[in-house]
Amino acid sequence: MDLKKFVGHLNEERAAMRVGKEGIEPNGLSLENMKGALSSLVESIVWTDQEGKIQWSNDPFDCLVEQKHKKVLGSKLIDLMPLMQNGHKLPSRLYPVNLLLDGEHQVRELYQWQKPSGKLLDLEVSGVQMDWNRSGKNAFVSFHDITEQKHTEEELREAQLQLIQAVKMESVGGLAAGIAHEVKNPLAVLQMGVDYLANSANGTGEIQAVLRDMKQAIVRADNVIKGLLDFSVSRKLEFVLSDLNPLVNRSLNLVKHELHKKQMTVVTDLAEDLPKICVDRNKMEQVFVNLYMNAIQAVLKGGTMRVKTYQKRLVKIGKVVGRRKTDIFKVGEKVVVAEIEDTGVGIPEANMDRIFDPFFTTKPLEQGTGLGLAVTEKIVQMHKASIDIENKPEGGVRVTLMFKVKGENG
Amino acid sequence: MLIVEDDDAIARLLSMFLREQKFEVSVAQDGEAALQEAKSTTPDLIILDLILPSLSGEEICKAIREDDDEEVARIPIVVLTAKSADVDRIVCKVTGANSYVTKPFDRQGLLEEIRKWI
Numbered sequence: 096m097d098l099k100k101f102v103g104h105l106n107e108e109r110a111a112m113r114v115g116k117e118g119i120e121p122n123g124l125s126l127e128n129m130k131g132a133l134s135s136l137v138e139s140i141v142w143t144d145q146e147g148k149i150q151w152s153n154d155p156f157d158c159l160v161e162q163k164h165k166k167v168l169g170s171k172l173i174d175l176m177p178l179m180q181n182g183h184k185l186p187s188r189l190y191p192v193n194l195l196l197d198g199e200h201q202v203r204e205l206y207q208w209q210k211p212s213g214k215l216l217d218l219e220v221s222g223v224q225m226d227w228n229r230s231g232k233n234a235f236v237s238f239h240d241i242t243e244q245k246h247t248e249e250e251l252r253e254a255q256l257q258l259i260q261a262v263k264m265e266s267v268g269g270l271a272a273g274i275a276h277e278v279k280n281p282l283a284v285l286q287m288g289v290d291y292l293a294n295s296a297n298g299t300g301e302i303q304a305v306l307r308d309m310k311q312a313i314v315r316a317d318n319v320i321k322g323l324l325d326f327s328v329s330r331k332l333e334f335v336l337s338d339l340n341p342l343v344n345r346s347l348n349l350v351k352h353e354l355h356k357k358q359m360t361v362v363t364d365l366a367e368d369l370p371k372i373c374v375d376r377n378k379m380e381q382v383f384v385n386l387y388m389n390a391i392q393a394v395l396k397g398g399t400m401r402v403k404t405y406q407k408r409l410v411k412i413g414k415v416v417g418r419r420k421t422d423i424f425k426v427g428e429k430v431v432v433a434e435i436e437d438t439g440v441g442i443p444e445a446n447m448d449r450i451f452d453p454f455f456t457t458k459p460l461e462q463g464t465g466l467g468l469a470v471t472e473k474i475v476q477m478h479k480a481s482i483d484i485e486n487k488p489e490g491g492v493r494v495t496l497m498f499k500v501k502g503e504n505g
Numbered sequence: 506m507l508i509v510e511d512d513d514a515i516a517r518l519l520s521m522f523l524r525e526q527k528f529e530v531s532v533a534q535d536g537e538a539a540l541q542e543a544k545s546t547t548p549d550l551i552i553l554d555l556i557l558p559s560l561s562g563e564e565i566c567k568a569i570r571e572d573d574d575e576e577v578a579r580i581p582i583v584v585l586t587a588k589s590a591d592v593d594r595i596v597c598k599v600t601g602a603n604s605y606v607t608k609p610f611d612r613q614g615l616l617e618e619i620r621k622w623i
Contacts, residue, residue: 276556279608279609280512280514280515280608281514282608282609283512283515283585283608283609283610284512284514284515284518285609286609286610286611287515287518287519287522287609287612288518290522290611290612291518291521291522294612313609317609
């Protein structure tokens with residue numbers, strides 16, 4: 096709304112009133128009507144004298160400041176509405192009303208203000224200064240609540256970012272899936288061809304041996320493709336509020352056979368009443384299975400794997416714990432922890448830097464593609480969790496996973 | 506049976522292998538042809554590659570399952586997939602395919618799946 100125009104009208108009306116008889120309504124407008132109209136506006140409006148004391152306010156303003164009209168009249172505007180900008184209290188001279196009374200003709204700015212009832216609002220404040228004869232400078236200030244609007248804008252921006260991210264992932268996922276398809280088809284042809292030859296070749300030991308090698312090569316290539324597809328995580332993660340312990344046990348169940356083959360013992364120490372965490376169950380099971388398999392493959396025979404879960408409050412600043420926005424965890428935050436320990440050969444210090452690199456592996460050919468930890472790290476990152484791998488002083492490796500607790504810190 | 510596969514080499518090898526096993530085989534290379542063939546000849550089984558030009562395997566599956574002709578709607582479908590097993594398990598449930606075989610597959614595996622349905 097154009098304040099100046101309105102005030103101009105008011106001015107004219109007042110002048111007309113002074114001239115005419117009481118009750119005369121030139122143009123069908125009277126001050127009473129005007130006041131009524133101004134009070135029905137959604138915008139909160141006040142009119143102050145040259146000391147910033149409120150001479151008049153409309154109903155919406157009284158509602159906004161949550162005061163009775165009688166109390167509003169005569170109060171200083173800046174007392175009723177202490178403003179903030181960017182989280183800081185506004186210095187007195189920078190208040191719109193004071194800027195106006197100090198000489199500015201017009202102001203229009205965004206501020207924050209906390210209602211007496213506590214709610215924080217984003218307000219667009221605009222005002223004009225009028226210099227009426229005999230009464231000195233007067234300020235007309237209006238307040239427009241744009242809190243909802245701002246929230247919607249922020250949500251929209253967030254949605255846009257998510258959309259961009261999804262499109263990016265889709266194209267990466269799409270690319271990987273396309274490549275996978277283009278490679279898997281030839282692999283299928285090779286596989287069928289080898290099968291056919293194996294069935295019809297006149298069984299000389301050498302030919303069969305060659306065919307066996309070819310078959311194995313096909314399986315290896317196929318594993319790499321599988322790993323690649325996982326790595327691009329072309330499927331969206333589905334986060335569900337879950338308990339960690341059942342997940343730990345389900346994953347353990349999946350590697351039962353392997354544990355048995357290696358004659359390994361498993362010791363679990365799972366805390367009760369752990370707070371729930373937000374995870375994609377399938378992907379997190381994949382993570383645990385990967386870590387268990389690493390532990391299992393670290394020993395030749397026998398040995399123990401220890402799995403421990405507990406909760407704790409972070410007190411020390413560390414690799415992922417700090418006070419900065421970019422740290423995953425903040426000091427003082429409550430987290431759920433899972434530790435997987437083995438009594439295997441440990442990781443040579445020289446390799447420590449590379450264990451998460453794609454295709455880095457110390458396992459023999461048939462056992463690993465080197466993608467396990469790379470995929471695991473990716474999944475952990477997407478959960479906004481952390482993974483840490485270190486050698487234990489007494490030998491073997493400890494893997495520590497830390498998860499945010501839902502609801503604790505938003 | 507009907508093989509729906511756009512890759513020539515796979516279609517050829519697959520047909521050869523299945524004919525050896527005494528199956529009667531016809532091949533369609535895209536979705537439209539597949540649906541036409543399915544409706545006109547009602548094969549005993551359809552082997553369907555999920556990734557095809559134009560109509561996707563999933564869409565073809567759905568189209569067959571929703572066909573007015575009961576005979577057509579009930580044709581067993583084995584899908585050939587290139588993605589990972591768990592994704593495809595879900596796809597099967599959603600589209601109504603009867604089972605899946607992941608590429609690259611071996612003959613025995615495919616035969617076993619086929620034998621389940623005919």
